[in-house]
Amino acid sequence: MQERLYLGDLQVGQKFISGSYVMDETRMKEFAAEFDPQPFHLDEAAGKASLFGGLVASGWHTAAVTMRLMATGGLPFAGGLIGLGGEGYWPRPTRPGDTLHVESEIVEITHSRSKPNQAIVTVKSTTINQDGLPVYVLTAKILSFRRPSAKGL
Numbered sequence: 001m002q003e004r005l006y007l008g009d010l011q012v013g014q015k016f017i018s019g020s021y022v023m024d025e026t027r028m029k030e031f032a033a034e035f036d037p038q039p040f041h042l043d044e045a046a047g048k049a050s051l052f053g054g055l056v057a058s059g060w061h062t063a064a065v066t067m068r069l070m071a072t073g074g075l076p077f078a079g080g081l082i083g084l085g086g087e088g089y090w091p092r093p094t095r096p097g098d099t100l101h102v103e104s105e106i107v108e109i110t111h112s113r114s115k116p117n118q119a120i121v122t123v124k125s126t127t128i129n130q131d132g133l134p135v136y137v138l139t140a141k142i143l144s145f146r147r148p149s150a151k152g153l
Contacts, residue, residue, distance in 0.1 A: 004078035006147040007119050010106055018074025018102040021065050023057055025096035031061040056093035062100070062136045063088060066127045069102045075123065079145050084120060086140030092133060099130040107139070117146045 032041030036058035039046035047055035108122035
């Protein structure tokens with residue numbers, strides 16, 4: 001089990017790398033059928049006829065996989081990953097069989113003036129496929145907490 005990091009453990013420039021996840025075609029289609037039912041996510045022929053030139057995962061599926069990889073060790077913040085907003089984009093599609101991992105870097109830490117036990121940590125996370133190409137880039141603001149004090153123990 002990876003150690004969870006508190007605010008005092010974090011610094012600008014710090015980098016994290018997640019485990020990996022293989023995009024399964026059946027699961028891609030199931031996700032798309034429920035949440036993003038567009039032809040190029042559901043059908044090989046429609047994908048081939050689209051600008052993508054083949055079946056592609058929903059961008060939201062790629063984003064969900066990114067969250068899973070960050071939450072399961074790729075971004076080990078104590079207290080969990082409490083998002084306060086962000087901006088994401090998809091520079092290229094995710095395809096069946098792609099093996100994804102996430103590389104994250106802390107780009108800013110803004111300490112709260114009213115709540116000294118907290119800060120907003122801005123993290124840029126890039127989801128990368130097996131060819132080293134980015135398929136999703138997310139810059140997010142995440143709430144981080146100081147380590148609880150040992151008072152009263």
